[in-house]
Amino acid sequence: MTHKILIVDDEPNIVVPLQFLMEQNGFQVTVAASGEESLEAISKFQPDLILLDIMLPGIDGYEVCEIVRLNPEWRDTKIIFLTAMGRDVDIAKGMVLGADDYITKPFSNKEIIAKIKNLLNNNNNDENGQ
Amino acid sequence: MKTGNKFWWFAAIAVFVTFAILSGLGLFLWHQLAPDDRLVIVKLLQSHFGYVFGALVLLLAAIGFAIDGIFHVYILPLSKLVEETTVIYTANPSHRIALEGSRDIVNMADLINREADRFEQLQRNIREQSQLARAEIELEKNILAAILAELPDAVVICDMDGRVILYNRRAGEMLVGRRQKSKSGGFIGLGRSIFNLVDKNLIVHALDEIDAQIKADAPTTASSFVTGGAGDTLLRTEAVPVLNQHKHLTGFVLLMRDITQAVANTTAQHVNIRSGMQQIRGSLASIRSAIEAILEFPEMNAEQLGRFRSIIHKEAIDLSRVLDGQHNAYADRLPTHWPLTPMLAKDLLQAVIHKAQQQCRVPFELETIDETCWIKVDSYSTILAMLFAIDQIITIAAIDRFFCSLDTGGEFVQFNFMWIGKPVKIEQLRKLDDQLVAIGEEALPLTVKEVRAYNQAQIWTSSTLATAAGTRCCLRIFFPGRQAEDVTSPRTAPILPHSRPEFYDFDLFNQPGQKPEVDGLRLTEAHYTVFDTETTGLDPKAGDEIISVGAVRIVNGRLLRDERFDQIVDPRRQIPAASTKVHGLNADMVAGQPAIGQVLPRFHKFCSDTVLVAHNAAFDMRMLQLKEQKTGVRFVNPVLDTMLLSEVVHPAHKNHSIEAIAHRLGVSVIGRHTALGDAIVTGEIFLKLIPLLIKQGICCIGDARAASQKTYNARLKY
Structure with a gap:
């Protein structure tokens, strides 16, 4: 089964390599450049995992995460924060809001793929286990 | 009672007493007379009523005049004598009595005046002696007061009720402002409550902390807090206790420093660093992700590869821009450990020229001078370094006459030392920049470059500076300009006051409750x-x-x-x-x-x-x-x-x-x-x-x- 990934970032120069990377690894990818766009994309695209930047125009990454977690339909959607803040307190805030993992910019492509695969596989295992 | 009223009371009583005596005598005689005699008298009175009435009126008038005379000649002068004598020995020893009245009272006034002369002389002698005895201690107090007045930090001393016992000029400026308008609308003054200007809770908390320190015999007995001052300033305040011999708190000292600028600088630096870090992380993420993708997927098509290369290129440029911005912002706020003093640029130029003419024996001709620009420098090291540079340039370019100008260019104040003849090469300038500053018998353990760095000055040379008088060679030294309002309040030389300055009063410590x-x-x-x-x-x-x-x-x-x-x-x-x-x-x-x-x-x-x-x-x-x-x-x-x-x-x-x-x-x-x-x-x-x-x-x-x-x-x- 092809997993669906939503990349939410307003910076095209990071979105382009990420999208390429995900596609090369066999994921189905959609991109959103703002918090509002991401919410629309989540309802339409129903992603398995969201790569969510924190600093977004309009609704920020924290708020998107909160909205996703409050919606029971999207309960199983995995969220990985992409953060350029790099401060423990920012990361802790993201985790408290219900993110599954975080990646601090700059990151290695291998690291991000490993984290995504790990989360999605766990998800599969959970589903199979049920 | 008013003096006029006193007179009428006196007159009425005197007339009443006189008539009472006369009536008493009359009644007594009346009872001694036989009935026939009484009839004779009644008839006599009836037939001579006009004479009897006239005699009575005359008697009354005579008594009135006598009383008025006695009152004005004896009683009123005596009353004034008492009042004016009191003035002499209480309020004004120079006062002398000038009275009109009876000769005895005038003589007494003269006697009192002569005694007053002696009393005044005596008092003057005592005063002179006590003044001499107190002069020394007053001098010490005044030196203390003058120093306090000129301290760059604010000092306020209060008793335990928060009433101000001492404050200096800076305290007034920091808490109330130069235009006498504090945020809270309060005033600072001796005996006034400090709580009108500083939140009472802050001080109470600080005093509680100090009290605990004293009880615990802690090595430090002080507490700090930040409070707002006049004009939205932030004051870092240190409360220090005033203890009596039994180590009981009897008051406290507040030492205040304006940290508004320092806080603004630090905050701006933090914001700047944080936003810079985020931008750097973002750009690096793009570059790293793109380059790793290129390396991991070497078979990617040319179009994809082109996009990734362009991402890397653009992000690298952004990265450079961010770093440049960070560097400049850092340099602007570079905290210097040297205390830089604001001064008029023309004063610095005149000092340099004055010394240079003595040391280098080359004439300096002043041209255009902007008299309004201010700079912030350590004047001694700056003058010495400029002098050293000029001296070196004279040797390098064999200069026999300098033309000087002072102007502003953008945000900088420029000192131009111009000459006609041989130019100074940039390598020669760099070499000069790396030399230790030393001229005549004066020297610094610093190079010109280091002095420049401390004073945020730049140096530059040109062989083709176009001026109204033609093309000249030029050595330009420039400093960041300061606005007049950046310049802190002008410091006046402390002057010892003749009498105790009015902004402190230690006696208030002994005042009863507020x-x-x-x-x-x-x-x-x-x-x-x-x-x-x-x-x-x-x-x-x-x-x-x-x-x-x-x-x-x-x-x-x-x-x-x-x-x-x-x-x-x-x-x-x-x-x-x-x-x-x-x-x-x-x-x-x-x-x-x-x-x-x-x-x-x-x-x-x-x-x-x-x-x-x-x-x-x-x-x-x-x-x-x-x-x-x-x-x-x-x-x-x-x-x-x-x-x-x-x-x-x-x-x-x-x-x-x-x-x-x-x-x-x-x-x-x-x-x-x-x-x-x-x-x-x-x-x-x-x-x-x-x-x-x-x-x-x-x-x-x-x-x-x-x-x-x-x-x-x-x-x-x-």
Whole structure:
């Protein structure tokens, strides 16, 4: 089964390599450049995992995460924060809001793929286990 | 009782007694006579009634004249003699008695005057001796006060009730501002509560902390907090205890430093660093992700590869820009450990030229000089480094004459040292920059470059500088320009005052609690605001308005001339020419001044917790009361009137004008008919009246008010 990934970032120069990377690894990818766009994309695209930047125009990454977690339909959607803040307190805030993992910019492509695969596989295992 | 009334009482009693005696004698004789004799007398009286009545009237007139004579020749002069003798030995030893009366009383007055001469001489000798004895200790106190006054940090010393015992000029500036407007609208002054200016909870918390430290015998006994100052400034405040010999807290010292700029710099630096870090992380993420994708997928198509290369290129450029921005922002806020002093650039140039002409023996010709630009430098090292550079350049380029100019270019202040002839190469300049500064016998352990860095100065040379006089070679040294408002308050040289400066009073430590019943306060201990108003006329009911308010404070028996309130008021009506003649204020002078509605609330704060003192206070108070409804400001302070108090101590005198009282009590009258000038004279008169009142057993505010109310002039209403 092809997993669906939503990349939410307003910076095209990071979105382009990420999208390429995900596609090369066999994921189905959609991109959103703002918090509002991401919410629309989540309802339409129903992603398995969201790569969510924190600093977004309009609704920020924290708020998107909160909205996703409050919606029971999207309960199983995995969220990985992409953060350029790099401060423990920012990361802790993201985790408290219900993110599954975080990646601090700059990151290695291998690291991000490993984290995504790990989360999605766990998800599969959970589903199979049920 | 008024002197006139005394006379009539005396006359009435004398006439009554005389008639009582005569009637008594008459009755006695009447009873001794036989009935026939009585009939003869009655007939005689009836037939000669006119003569008898005339004799009685003449008798009455003779008694009246005798009483008037006795009163004016003996009794009234005696009463004045007592009053004026009291003035001599209490308020004004230079006062001499001048009386008209009986020869005996005039002789007695002369005798008292001669004794007064001796008394005055004696008092002068004692004063001189005690002044000599106190001179040394006063000098030490004044040195301390002068140093405190000029400290760059604010110092406020308070007793345990929070009342200010000492403060310096910087404290006034930091807490209240140079225009006397604090955030809380409070004033700073001796005896005033510091809690009007600094949040009480902060101080109480600091004192609790200090108390705990003392009890725990901690090595440090101090507590710090940050509070707001005048004009949205932030003051880092350190509270330090004042302990008595038993190690009990008797007061505290607040040491304050303005950290507004430092906090703004640090905050801006943090924001800058944080946003820079985020931008760098973002760009690096793009570059790393793109390059890893290229490396991981070497078979990617040319279009994809092109996009990734362009991402890497763009992000690398962004990265450089971010780093440049960070570098500049850092350099702008580079904290320097050298204290840089603001100074006029022209002063620095003149100092350099003055020294250079002595050291280098080359003439300097001044051309265009911008006299308005300020810089911030360490002047000694800067002058020495500039001198060294000029000296080196003279040798390198064999210069025989310099042309100097000073101007601004962008944000920089430029010192141009120009010459005609051989240019200085950039390599020679770099070499110069790396040399240790040394000229004549003076040297620094620093290179020119290091001195430049500390003073944020740049150096540059040109062989083709176009000027009005033609093309010249130039050595340009430039510093970041400062706005005049950046420059901190000019420091004046401390001057030792002749008498104890008025901004401290250690005696206040021994004051009783802050708010006892005011009427029970001793006259010598109460705090007073002595004030006066100038008005457009003398009839408040007919629409005359206040045109200026002046006030000074009296704390612990000292008139604090520096703690003044001096405000011209726009009366919002025409000023009659007759009143302008009195106070000198005309329409042009009141234009742009605040209206009474703005002035009275400030004045009300200025007088809070004090007893008001004015001359003919009924008039001034009426002026203030008429504004109560409009301004919502009510003056409920107790009021003392120097006119009434003068009447209390000198009932035999008729004239109680400011001039007359001042003359009697030996107060010099300066600056009359300005509100502040009159307030100061009134204050000095009041201080002289206090010992005279105490002599009469009037020791408290309540006594003084009660005695005033009984005087004749207290009946005056406006």
